[in-house]
Amino acid sequence: MARKTGSHSEITGPRVRAAAERLFARQGYAAVSMRKIAAEVGVQAGALYLYTKDKQALLFDMMDAHMVALLDAWQELDPGGDPMMRLEALVRFHIRFHMERQDAVFIAYMELRNLTPDNYVAITARRKAYEQVVEGILSDGKASGAFAVEDAHLSAMAVIAMLTGVNTWYREGGRLSLERVEEIYWDMVRKSLVG
């Protein structure tokens, strides 16, 4: 016999996380109160603590989930082999993945300083893992002669900054399609790394 009323946990939990993500991205973690999140969901502030240990866990969990999703998605997609092909795949993947998750990306970059020390260490480790994916591709390409890279770490950071920067200006329905943006960025990245 089915439940008539009562447990909405499977619905309200995700809604709490979604509301928190929206609000943290738009106003910043410190500026968003539990009351604001509750109001967005349509519950009272006290009810939020059924779905999260505290406000900090709300922030950490969404940042960690984002970084894990990023690393997993790339692992799934990584073609391996030729560094030039891998880098093209990564450039297109990075732009697309980040454009589809603007709020999460914004939070991942802006709210590091609002993590507790332990949580900061954990998230920073995930970030470093992704940076090393990019650096690894550039190192391979340098070794094989495909890329004229002086310093693989520096170039990796430059490429990541450039790609993630798309989020700051690209707006859907604007002058350029995402396909076009991908194309032009890949062209710039490729040229910046070859002879």
Next chain:
Amino acid sequence: MARKTGSHSEITGPRVRAAAERLFARQGYAAVSMRKIAAEVGVQAGALYLYTKDKQALLFDMMDAHMVALLDAWQELDPGGDPMMRLEALVRFHIRFHMERQDAVFIAYMELRNLTPDNYVAITARRKAYEQVVEGILSDGKASGAFAVEDAHLSAMAVIAMLTGVNTWYREGGRLSLERVEEIYWDMVRKSLVG
């Protein structure tokens, strides 16, 4: 006859602004209370209102001063003429200027959302002016055939993101000197924009 004690306004004012900049950069505008700023300066919270209208003015004034300094400094340095030479000058200028003002840069990028609507409009106009400096150089270079740029606006945004990204990873006394970083970034930027 000289004052023995009393007015410290010319000293305390700048110290208030400096403390606010440090704290806003490290903890974020919303997370920093007037009491924290006062403690950093060594005065009581109430005394801060002798040097600023309110907390928002503290934020706006430092962001506006930063953007004006950026635009003025470039206008002073702009060699004019050949787009390739202008762009090299800008790349080196941008990295250097931003590295010397890490806190202000961080705030200028992170705290836009904590500005009141009017203040947001004012700061955004300054940002756009700087973006148009870069876009203008790329447009000139495209017209003269020096740059193979598909979309001057997109490329300007890509270059700015890449250059400003230096702030997120470069640490003084690290593996690479700032001169070396400048060199490598200019090399990457130049290659990404030519044939």
Next chain:
DNA sequence: GTCTATAGTATGATAGAC
């Protein structure tokens, strides 16, 4: 599962003494 009520603390800003 959600509510109301509340404890305990922190906030931005002002008034008035010195």
Next chain:
DNA sequence: GTCTATCATACTATAGAC
């Protein structure tokens, strides 16, 4: 010019009713 004291409000988190 700076202090102390204070107003009015907001905050996170918990307890207990339903």
